Amino acid sequence: MTWLWVLVSVVSGTLGDVLGAKGMSERGEMVDFGPLGVARVLRYIATHRLVLVGIGCNAISFVSFLAVLSLAPLSFAVPATAMNYILKTLLAKWYLCEQVSWHRWAGVALVAAGLVMIAF
């Protein structure tokens, strides 16, 4: 049961971040960090459809993460749900068209290896 909730958390969290990144990358780069600049970003987040769907997916991920926390300790729950880094990197390359160099893949491979050590 614990791993089922981990799976739900990973899939919804992956969709949430990919859609959120897609939506935010369509906006101009944030350079104003004053109150008005922050308000403009919040307004964009609250009105952009892709970002909102991403937040919805992340909300599902959040609730399923709470379910994981109710079944397992934090030091297991957080790293176990980190397998989404691999999925997100693949989608960043294929869907967001980012250039994922061997350097980045090496970093992701280290993260994945760390996850295997934590899970077993």
Place this chain on the structure above:
Amino acid sequence: MTRPKRHAGLRNRIFIVLIILSNTFGNCLLAIGMQHMPDFWGTSFGAYLLALIGNPWILSGTALLTLWMVSQLSMFTWADLSYVLPVTASGYLVTAILGRWLLGEQVTAMRWGGTVLITLGSMVVSQTPVQTKARFHGRDE
């Protein structure tokens, strides 16, 4: 259109620290809050929801995780997803330390080793360009 950025500036560092701290402390507060919650499977949904809303640990953890989400979404306006996520993964080290020393959880040598590998991975990715694709460069509005 902007050209790919090669160096992470002060703005990146500030946001990376903000994302890591809000996420790790938010998760930690949630974990403390969950210890004061009724059994997830033995309680009705309504009663569980009320217990969640009335739990200050859960509320403050949720507030920090909201800050984390907004910070991360803001960083996506200038940085790649495949850069932001692995770089901020170094927060797992902070989480393991908090889990061990603040919550008293048992963290085995294997888990410490895994956490160190995750941190090394994030350090490798942090050496790559922040942004690898040209994107729309509009005004900040």
